[in-house]
Every structure is written in C-alpha cells, then in structure tokens.
Amino acid sequence: DAGITQSPRHKVTETGTPVTLRCHQTENHRYMYWYRQDPGHGLRLIHYSYGVKDTDKGEVSDGYSVSRSKTEDFLLTLESATSSQTSVYFCAIRQTGAPYEQYFGPGTRLTVT
Amino acid sequence: RKEVEQDPGPFNVPEGATVAFNCTYSNSASQSFFWYRQDCRKEPKLLMSVYSSGNEDGRFTAQLNRASQYISLLIRDSKLSDSATYLCVVGNFGNEKLTFGTGTRLTIIP
Numbered sequence: 001d002a003g004i005t006q007s008p009r010h011k012v013t014e015t016g017t018p019v020t021l022r023c024h025q026t027e028n029h030r031y032m033y034w035y036r037q038d039p040g041h042g043l044r045l046i047h048y049s050y051g052v053k054d055t056d057k058g059e060v061s062d063g064y065s066v067s068r069s070k071t072e073d074f075l076l077t078l079e080s081a082t083s084s085q086t087s088v089y090f091c092a093i094r095q096t097g098a099p100y101e102q103y104f105g106p107g108t109r110l111t112v113t
Numbered sequence: 114r115k116e117v118e119q120d121p122g123p124f125n126v127p128e129g130a131t132v133a134f135n136c137t138y139s140n141s142a143s144q145s146f147f148w149y150r151q152d153c154r155k156e157p158k159l160l161m162s163v164y165s166s167g168n169e170d171g172r173f174t175a176q177l178n179r180a181s182q183y184i185s186l187l188i189r190d191s192k193l194s195d196s197a198t199y200l201c202v203v204g205n206f207g208n209e210k211l212t213f214g215t216g217t218r219l220t221i222i223p
Binding site for chain 1: 117204212
C-alpha cells in the first residue's frame with residue numbers, strides 16, 4: 001500500500017462542465033503522475049509533477065490542467081469535459097530510489113455524458 | 114510501431130501449467146523494465162522489476178534481452194489467483210516517464 005487515495009472514485013458529469021480529480025499521498029513522494037486508461041490503449045500519461053508547483057505535460061495533455069500546491073496533493077482538472085474524456089484515471093507516485101518503481105492509486109472512473 | 118508491444122491474448126491455461134509472455138520495446142535507450150498485473154477494474158500493481166541478469170520471485174521469472182529488445186515473464190505452477198492482465202512497462206532514465214503495453218490477459222482454468 002503506497003498510501004495513495006483518489007477522490008472521487010466515481011463521477012458522472014455532463015459535457016462542458018469542469019471537473020477536478022484529486023490525488024492524495026501520505027509518504028512525501030516528490031514525483032506524482034496522472035494517467036488515463038482506455039480499452040485498446042496502455043496507460044497514457046496526462047501530466048506529471050516533480051515537486052510543488054513543478055509540473056510537465058505527458059503525451060495526452062490537451063484538455064487537462066494540473067496543480068500541485070502541496071507535496072501531498074496533485075489535482076487534475078478537465079477544463080470543459082468532453083465525451084472523449086470518459087475514462088479511468090489513475091494517479092501514481094514514483095519511489096525515491098532505484099529502480100524508481102511507480103505505485104498507483106485505486107483510480108477514478110469518470111463518465112462524461 | 115507501438116513503443117511497447119504485447120500479445121493481447123487471451124491466454125487460457127490450466128491450473129498448474131507454466132505460461133510465458135513476451136514483450137518487445139522500440140526505444141533502445143530504455144533503462145528500466147517492469148511487469149505489473151492488473152485485476153479487472155483495479156489499479157495496476159507492481160509484480161516485479163526486471164534486471165539485466167534476470168530475476169526470480171517465487172513462481173515468477175523475468176528476463177531482459179537488451180540486444181533483441183524484449184522482456185519475458187514466466188509463471189510456473191500457475192494458480193487460479195494468477196488470472197489477471199499482465200502489463201509490460203518500460204521506463205526512461207530515472208523513470209521520469211513510463212510507457213505501458215496494452216497488456217496480456219491470462220485466465221487460469223481449474
């Protein structure tokens with residue numbers, strides 16, 4: 001158990017509304033990640049953070065923004081949700097030492113109608 | 114070509130059998146390699162890291178072939194609880210970013 005929680009665990013929202021997903025960790029890891037998982041695709045990186053206020057884009061960042069104002073919290077915001085953003089969203093942390101494994105939170109299942 | 118390629122399966126294997134999965138990766142500069150397992154509607158969980166010399170953890174053995182750019186996972190004496198999707202994962206230096214395969218689905222049959 002890597003001490004990662006995600007909220008909400010399930011959400012249904014309408015197209016065009018903003019949505020914020022929260023990832024919380026209790027072990028002071030520097031690196032945190034947001035992925036999405038869709039059928040036929042591997043997990044794909046949306047954004048990641050390497051410290052407070054330090055973030056960078058992943059391969060599928062369009063339509064998403066992130067913020068990290070505290071070490072323990074990493075927020076993912078869908079500015080204006082679209083049906084293509086219906087997915088399962090996983091947060092992860094990276095261990096400090098080699099081989100730098102990543103551990104995942106339980107996921108948020110988001111449906112955009 | 115996908116960065117990480119896996120046979121999606123499904124592999125349906127009788128309990129007690131040995132099963133092997135392979136995975137190929139395209140980036141020769143990749144530095145770290147992992148196998149994760151994912152149960153239905155759950156998060157991926159680290160099964161094992163894969164080291165250059167190969168490594169074993171109980172019934173599980175992982176091998177890395179850098180020359181041919183593939184990773185393998187061998188499961189011996191398979192159990193019903195081994196039924197899951199197995200994800201091959203490759204990382205860059207320091208694992209700042211990981212690239213995931215789409216997974217191989219395994220079902221162990223009683």
